[in-house]
Amino acid sequence: MASLRAAPTEFELAGRTARTWAYDGVVPGKVLRASVGDLVEVTVANDLPEATSIHWHGLSIVNGMDGVPALTQGDIEPGTEFTYRFVVPDGGTYWFHPHHGLQLDRGLLAPLIIDDPDDGVDADVDYVVMLDDWLDGVDTTPDDELLALQSMDMGNMGSMVMATSPLLGGDAGDVSYPYHLINGRPFEDPLTFAPEPRSGDRVRLRIINGAGDTAYRFAVGGHSMTVTHTDGFAVEPVEVDAILVGMGERYDVTLTVQSGVWPVVALAEGKDQRAAAVLRTRDAAATSTPDLTAALTELDGTWLRYADLRAAEAVVLDLPADGDIRPIPLRLTGGMMQYDWGINGVPYANHEPIEVRADEWVSLAFENVSGMWHPMHLHGHTPQIGRARGGPRKDTVNVLPSQTVEMVFQADNPGEWMIHCHNAYHLEAGMATVLSYVQ
Ligand SMILES: [Cu+2]
Known part of the structure; x- marks a missing residue:
């Protein structure tokens, strides 16, 4: 206990x-x-x-x-x-x-x-990498920040950030943060992963984006990464230089670490700031340190797209015929100026539950008609993304402006389950509804 x-x-x-x-x-x-x-x-x-x-x-x-x-x-x-x-x-x-x-x-x-001893990853060391954006107790609090966002107009921009990113389809975030953290440590005071690996060790990184309003582009200097899992579920291994991680998403990656000291960088996407840590092998000279501010070619290298992800065979969903999957359209609505984020044009306070029957197959079709990306999270289920056989299993999916992304699953866990944006400020403004099982 x-x-x-x-x-x-x-x-x-x-x-x-x-x-x-x-x-x-x-x-x-x-x-x-x-x-x-x-x-x-x-x-x-x-x-x-x-x-x-x-x-x-x-x-x-x-x-x-x-x-x-x-x-x-x-x-x-x-x-x-x-x-x-x-x-x-x-x-x-x-x-x-x-x-x-x-x-x-x-x-x-x-x-x-x-x-899970059967997860197929054979790593010598296993590090958790918790990414987070931080403002609490520095100049403000999250509650004060929300008030500023809600009372914003053209004359009072508050601490609104003009953050844009092509990877996120435009607007990257609403909130400006003084710090970005890896495992609670700011860029100015980075941690070194411990225990230090030997040169040539297989390193597993479990990357978690715990931020309120920041997507991170994650890379390790001098190394590519093999993606083995997303949101806890195995995928066919895919090799990339960088990964875009939305709030609530997780990626497990492995890499074979080369002798030396290496920057581990999480770029606050669109915000021109970064979080960083150090990956150091035991044989590296004690005096050598990586330049954490330097441009990292990996950050601009091949980055992981959802289209690159396929569920590992053991976790592929056995989908019924397409016609037996009921589409449930969910429009992602609202905007920055009114701060009226919602689903189907209404905030959570006015939501109509999405009703499903036990064992029914459904597709939550998120259509983003707003001007900003949303990391949409479903509780209590691990759907696959898209309708093609072998779509990756994910509980959190980034939906970019003008995109429609489907979460397909069998309703097999009765109860009342939240469906919401994992931007903490969008959720608090009302971008949420409920998946509700009925008889
Ligand atoms: Cu959102």
């Missing part, structure tokens, strides 16, 4: 102290590890000044443990505890965070690794 205590704490950022909220006083929270088939029990003590909950992002668990207040459980009120108990069905790289206001954009997030 594990325990977590959510509470206010202080967080050091390269010599600057931020007041924030975190699990057990560390940012990100310490890695929670279990094995496929385990019964996980976690007691959460809430010492925050407001209610909280925990969502186990990406796991298809029993609905009552999904951590969405008012939908799957009551609030965990300040001064109280709640014990989550669930069996983990699948191995892979996941994470957890509150589903309550903008708490995710504080320090309340942590990696969740489900070990």
Whole structure:
């Protein structure tokens, strides 16, 4: 039985102290590890000044443990505890965070690794790489930032960022962050992955984007990467130089590390900032350091597209005939100026649940009619992307402006499940609805 205590704490950022909220006083929270088939029990003590909950992002668990207040459980009120108990069905790289206001954009997030001895990855070292954008307790708080965004007009641009990226189809983000972190460490104070690998070791990186409003373009200097999993599920291995990781997405990659010290860089896409860390082999000279500010050819090399991803045979969904998959159109609507992000033109407060019957095959067809990309996340299921046989299994998918992307799955986990944008500010503004099982 594990325990977590959510509470206010202080967080050091390269010599600057931020007041924030975190699990057990560390940012990100310490890695929670279990094995496929385990019964996980976690007691959460809430010492925050407001209610909280925990969502186990990406796991298809029993609905009552999904951590969405008012939908799957009551609030965990300040001064109280709640014990989550669930069996983990699948191995892979996941994470957890509150589903309550903008708490995710504080320090309340942590990696969740489900070990699977049969996952086909033979690595000498295994590192978690948690990416995060940070503003809490530096000059502002996430709640103040949302107010600024909501009250923005042409005369008051607040701290709005004019971030654009061709990889994201235009507008890259709404919020400007003073820091971008890898495993809680800012660019000015980067970590070195430990224990250090030997030259020639096979290194596994479990990349998790825990940010509120930032996609990262991730690369390792001097190395290409073999993508083995996305969102916990195996794919046919594909070799790339860089990976674009939206909020909520995960990628597992492997690489054979060469002797030396290497920059590990996560470019804040469209924001002209970066997070960084150091990958150093044991035989590297103690005095050598990589230049983390240098241009990295890998960042501009071959980057992973969804079209490059195919589910590994063991996790390919056995789809019915196309006509037996019911399309459910979901328009992604709203905009920056009104800050009225929604689904089918309405905010979550006015949502009509998306009704499905148990065992029905459906396709959530996200059509992005807004001017900005959205990382759309479905709780409680691991759909495949697109209708072609062998589409990758993903619980979070980036939908660019003017694109339509389908999440196809069999409704096999009854309950009330959130469907929402994983931009924390878009979610809070109302870009969410509910998948609801009916008889
Ligand atoms: Cu969004």
